Amino acid sequence: MLQDVVLGPDLPAMVDRIRHRPLAVVVLAPGAEVVAARERDRPKQGYGDWPVADLDAEFRADTPRIGLWLDTSAQTPDETVDEILTRAWTDGRIG
Template sequence: MLKKGVYIITGLMASGKSTIAQMLAEQFDQGVHVRGDIFRKMIVTGGIDMAPESPQAAVEQLRLRYHIAAKVADMYYKSGFAVVLQDVYLGKEVYSFLDLFEAKPLYFITLNPKIDVLLKREKKRSKTGYIIWEVEALENIMKNENPRIGLWIDSSDLTPEETLNDIIKRAESEARLV
């Protein structure tokens, strides 16, 4: 049984974040799916995407995006909704991002399929995620710099339904941070 809270779904591009976040949000009587990347897309001019050698301005825009996403999630939660927030949350920014939330409980779930599976999924998608970054470089950041907190799921051999069921079974005991 899922408890109302803020569920954060992260992982690399093509890991299944959007699909799983939508399915998870649908499990609640009052569920919201917040796509964190929308806040990047709202920038019409002057946006700076993160890159391997990003200028400080790109990092500041990333932090702004994370801050807005956390505040939106908190606002929905305070209004009675279970919130599922999804985006790519990587590296040293994860802890400062998690500190932004007022809502409790807070769950952190990392979708972590193998690289070859990510590349196969990427080829099937209508959008292209790996333009600036190579998948191996991002995976290196996720595996070596992301905090080992919450629930990590290797969804390589799982269907979306199986991944969702795994989250439902393990969220309270493994994904809950506070």
């Protein structure tokens, strides 16, 4: 398992570098307002001076829609895990 933040054309490049198949790609894509609220509630700040809305717009415009994209805005962490376990190998499978 690999977990990372991979945006834009780096996503298909990363997929190409991973030779093991089958491979499932899952992209967590909550709305920008939800990410901003979650960021405010965290003790550690991960975005620094980068506005969440700007990053989200760039992410959605430049990242190819490969794998399973999940809008986790209304999900708890447990619900997100359940959806990943249910759908990753059918809807997120690459090769």
